Amino acid sequence: MLFNSYAFIFLFLPITLLIYFGLNKWKLIRASILWLIFASLVYYGWWNPKYVLLIIGSVLFNYIVGTLLRRNKEAGRLKRKFLLITGISGNLLLLGYFKYADFFISNFNSLLHSQVPLLHIALPAGISFFTFTQIAFLVDAHRGEAEEYAFPIYALFVSFFPYLLSGPIIHHREVTTQYRYLRNKLFDYRNITAGLYLFFIGLFKKVVIADSLSGWVGNGFDQAATLPLVEAWVVSLSYTLQLYFDFSGYTDMAIGAARMFNINLPINFNSPYRSLNIQEFWRRWHITLGRFVRDYVYIPLGGSRISEVRTYLNLMIAFFVIGLWHGAGWTFIFWGCLHGGALVIHRLWRKLNIEMPRFLAWLITFNFVNGAWIFFRAKTFGDGMKVLRGMIGMNGIVLPENLAGRLRGLQAYGVRFGQWLGDIGGDEKTILVVLIVLLLSLVYRNSNEMVAHFKPNFLHLIFVCAAAVVSVLYLGRYSEFLYFRF
């Protein structure tokens, strides 16, 4: 089920809320937890009910391994290590089978010129997310940092529908206490209103802003044969903004929905495009993924407490993992390595102690991120290079036909006049729209700031109702969340 669907907004969410707080009102606390698990499984199985068995199996497996790890605290180091390796391998095998099998087979085929048939397995939604949260749980159980949870609490921690499909990637300690806290079982108007406020801001970001950019992105990346300069920039900027508004909009909806159940989730975005360097960008973009990779990949590898060269290598490995986590494709790995390389360069630059002007620092960071997203979006390197070539003017410049009279002299420099932005399905307003959305992402308060300033007054009521009504009217358009495929 999608957050941006009529079924979720008008049926699933209100019914789940009503029954949850109804059960709690009758002091059926355990039943309310079981109800949330059941509702989450319905939510998960909406598209493909058979995958419900997959998540149930995954939860059972990890709970058993985690319990064994905790109960064998006194057992030998080797036995505990074996349990941990078994647990992590089980998770990675599941992820590998569903997400990476065809990637490995196609690479195997092209390396050895063999013809092993592809498996064409449909990727179960959210598998990357619930696999990571559970790996973290197992590692903590091994370290002795995870307490023993009752099975329903553990099952809810993994399956709670607001973050099940696309995060934020939750750490067990962040939510398990909240699930048990009795005060959270009471219907709280403060949280309901704040949750609604955030949910509909997120919905607006997704269906009105991000989806409006998606047509130009799709046409530019997947359909146009070549892209002249202006078109290429419009396409790349549109994707950069679409991804941010799509994913952060989804996260806002997830945090808002959870807040209605009195559960506070960690923020995942903090105006990332304002960053002045790449390190800051990763502190603002997909924060919970960065945190996971830092705690469970980078630091266990030694982090920055070892030699310089090893630190750089660790950074590259961490970003290789981030790239691969996003998708089974070389373009994702390349994107991850680009960011890893940028962080290495940033660390080297910092050693020089040279202060860069703020605007220049922003410009370099933003353009690097924008350029790297091209390979994140492109299905092939060829598609990525097509956009990149256009951005540096290798496909020429096309200007609107009506400027031909005034700017005829530019023809001598290879500028053509003709159908402007038509090959990406845009028109004269396209550039204005992209610029306004860019400004919104840079200057306007982000949703965390907005909800922090939320007051139950008339102004906020009108604002959020307008956003909600417009968003619901926009729901009929075809759309999907970009992060569902990761």
Next chain:
Amino acid sequence: MIKGKTIQYKRWFRGFLVCFLAPLSLVALFNCLVDGSGLFRLNKGLKYAATNLLGGKMVAGPLGGYDERKLQRLIVEHYPRTRDMIVVGSSRTMRLQKRFIHGDLDFFNHSMAGADLEDYVAILGLYRDKGSLPKTVVFSIDPWIFNKNKGLPQYWKSISRYYEKMVAEVYGREIKVSMAGPNKYMQLINLDYTRANYKYLRSGKKLYVTDRTDIDDFVREPDGSMFFPYKMRFKKDERSTPYSPEATPIRHPNNFESLSRVKLFENFMLYLQKKEVKVILLLLPLHPVAYKLFNDNPRYQLVLSLEKYLRDFGLRNHIMLIGSYDPGRYQLTGKDFFDDHHGHEIVAEKVFAEYSPSH
């Protein structure tokens, strides 16, 4: 103090429910009352169009704004005889006229914008429901009907009942396909439908009978073929020139990674053959630039390899196939198309020149 705050939040919550639901209810009421496409009740315009088309008159007006599937349903239901030949296809086949077919046949062209494989099944389901299948069915096959990722709206859902019935007939058992879902009612709070209804209300434009085709309206002929508005067919701006590779968007084959629904297609064709319906597969040529792009780009090889699959399927099962996606085979140029997708009538005429009913 805390209680006072809670009351404030409670009031705000109630205000939210009112301010959120009231405008949506108004929009829904507006769409329900106007209902320009006849989604919720049979539109008078559709009845008017069907009656006049069956009476041998040409009907013009905002035909694109109506539910074309419902119009086809009315035409099938109210036609008293068994058709000799029907055509089922997308907007690319709309220019296929009775006069291109040799012989005096009882002919009707059921082409509909955005037609999909489900439409093909549903149209025959309409005939099956009425109790008389046509003698010959020409299926115009656009490559993307086999692409599950094309992302086209599922217009066919408005006649999904007939799709379900036909699929059940093909497979010899009841098949519950839960596709008739709540989408129709969700149109009540859909921005696009609201806009369309607003335009419909403002224009006040209704369907009318005409004897001219050089007008700026869609014109449907009694044989079911359709003329696009004059300005669309004969553009005067730069778009009337042949499309350049840079400016030709590649439609629907987007994410065309594998052939889907082949089994349904094959079973459906074989079912019709078993019922002694003569099946003809029609491949209308693509725009030369689009064809070249498909040919040059390895990603779209599947689009063109479909032609080979259809030819093989036809040969194996004695199903006639006419036409080709290759415009070069008919010496067609960009000028024979009025956009990157739709050909002038010469396209269908040239293809049908090689057809004879005696084949």
